[in-house]
Amino acid sequence: MSPELYVGPLTTYYDGSWRVTEGPLVRKEPRPEDTKMVRMAVYKFDEKPAKKPPARQAEIEAWRDQINHEFGSVLPSPLVWNEASSLSAAASPDFEALKLWIASLDNPDLRVKSNWNALQRPAVSTRMVERFSHIFHAPDLWLPAKFDFSIETSDPKGKPAVLGSTISLLHQLDDLNELSWKASLDVVEEWNLLLPGTGSSLENAARYSFCEAFLAARHACDAHLPMKFDVE
Numbered sequence: 001m002s003p004e005l006y007v008g009p010l011t012t013y014y015d016g017s018w019r020v021t022e023g024p025l026v027r028k029e030p031r032p033e034d035t036k037m038v039r040m041a042v043y044k045f046d047e048k049p050a051k052k053p054p055a056r057q058a059e060i061e062a063w064r065d066q067i068n069h070e071f072g073s074v075l076p077s078p079l080v081w082n083e084a085s086s087l088s089a090a091a092s093p094d095f096e097a098l099k100l101w102i103a104s105l106d107n108p109d110l111r112v113k114s115n116w117n118a119l120q121r122p123a124v125s126t127r128m129v130e131r132f133s134h135i136f137h138a139p140d141l142w143l144p145a146k147f148d149f150s151i152e153t154s155d156p157k158g159k160p161a162v163l164g165s166t167i168s169l170l171h172q173l174d175d176l177n178e179l180s181w182k183a184s185l186d187v188v189e190e191w192n193l194l195l196p197g198t199g200s201s202l203e204n205a206a207r208y209s210f211c212e213a214f215l216a217a218r219h220a221c222d223a224h225l226p227m228k229f230d231v232e
C-alpha cells in the first residue's frame with residue numbers, strides 16, 4: 001500500500017492531528033498511533049514528555065526562517081505559509097503507477113497488460129525523467145513556492161531532506177495529463193471513484209493515482225500549504 005500524501009500545515013502533520021477538509025480528496029481521521037509515533041520521535045525512550053508539549057508551530061516557523069536564510073539567494077521569493085491553518089487533507093496516489101504509465105508512453109505494450117502490480121518498469125529516457133522529476137524523484141517535502149530545482153537540507157526534525165515545489169509538481173501533472181488524456185477537471189475527479197483492484201489495468205491505476213496526486217497538489221497550491229508523504 002502506498003503512503004498517504006498529506007497536505008496542510010507541518011505543525012498539524014508532526015502533531016499527528018490531521019483534520020478533514022472539504023473537497024474530493026481521500027480523507028483521513030486522526031489516528032492514535034500518529035500522535036504516539038510523533039512523540040516517540042521527539043522524546044527519548046528514557047525520558048518523560050514535558051508537562052507542556054513543545055511549541056511546534058514556532059519550531060516549524062523557525063525552520064522555515066532558516067531555509068529562507070540559507071537559500072534566500074536562489075529562491076525567487078521568501079517561503080511563507082500559514083502554520084496556524086486548520087486546513088489539511090490526505091490523498092493516496094501510487095507514484096509507481098504513474099512512473100509505469102510514463103514509461104508506457106514510450107512502450108505502449110505495457111498498457112494492454114492486466115495486473116499492473118506485476119509489471120516491471122522498463123528503462124525510461126533521461127528526457128522523461130527530467131520532464132517529470134517530481135514523480136520520479138519525489139522530494140521529502142513540497143513547499144508552496146515557485147522554483148524548478150531541488151533543495152538539499154534538513155527537515156524540521158533535523159533529518160536530511162530534499163525540498164521541492166508544489167507549483168512545479170502541479171505543472172508536471174498538468175503536463176502529464178496533456179500528454180496522456182487531456183482530461184477536464186470534472187473527468188479527473190471521476191477517476192477518484194475508480195479504486196484499482198488486483199488485476200487492474202495500468203491505465204486505470206495511473207488514472208486513479210493521477211487524480212489523487214493532482215487534486216492534492218491543486219489543493220496545496222490553492223490553499224498555499226506544504227505537502228508531504230506520510231512515511232515517518
